[in-house]
Amino acid sequence: MVDPVRLLEQKGLKITPQRCAILNFLQQTTGHPTADQVAEYLNRDLPMTSRATVYNTLNTLRDVGLISEVTHEPGVLRYDANIGRHHHFICKTCGRLDDLDWEMFGKLPVEQITSQYGRVDQVEVIVRGICRECQPD
Amino acid sequence: MVDPVRLLEQKGLKITPQRCAILNFLQQTTGHPTADQVAEYLNRDLPMTSRATVYNTLNTLRDVGLISEVTHEPGVLRYDANIGRHHHFICKTCGRLDDLDWEMFGKLPVEQITSQYGRVDQVEVIVRGICRECQPD
DNA sequence: CTTTGTGCAAACGATTTGCAGGATG
């Protein structure tokens, strides 16, 4: 958990309540909220924060690399402050998105793909299934 | 490459020119076209095919499992007639999406995740990088 | 003949943009 003010300063961005709140929220939550869920949360701390600002702010933070976008479900864009290496589990029933530990998958054949494609920046594993809470019983 | 008519019959869907053309197109192309690209292509074979029909048809084919949706880039929904197991390579520069052979990644620890989550239906690896054509030089 | 699919236009939801006022460094 890093101080939002510090992060923003490092990137040369102005410190605003909205940005700090969004960074805090994304760092605290383990879920991967959509822009709308971020907006909803923001309106509790900072009432009347406009949706447009939430979208703009998320894009700004993404552009400087403080957060990342996740898109594994059609039409749903989620955000994540965890920019380290990790994989994802998606529940097909409730839609929850959990992080999976990077080590779990051992050594992935990155060199082989690199030699084939020239350059590889990211390797991610997506697991789709049904989480414990959504099991029939 | 399977006969579209046969596939549609097996699923109990009516045979229409639009559906056959879409299935043919998706089976022939190795790219993973967006709904709009499918519509654009269709208008060459079957001029005046409405966009709505393309969307409806893609959804119908998806519902019966003849094609699958792929969403790895924010806001971009792509379609794929290859419903076998395979992984994906995405070029961050030109956006091309290639299939990677399933065997390339060897044995993934599916049992381990299953024991943790209860049920796993699909495991997919996404590799992001820059393809040969987009290399600086 | 009954059901299902198509085409059109309008509706829709999520995201982006233009512009004026306000806060930040």
Added chain:
DNA sequence: CATCCTGCAAATCGTTTGCACAAAG
């Protein structure tokens, strides 16, 4: 005080829906 950010409303993009007509089994 010059710049960058916010808020609002309107615009835009991709996708879905309602309805009348047409085609398939």
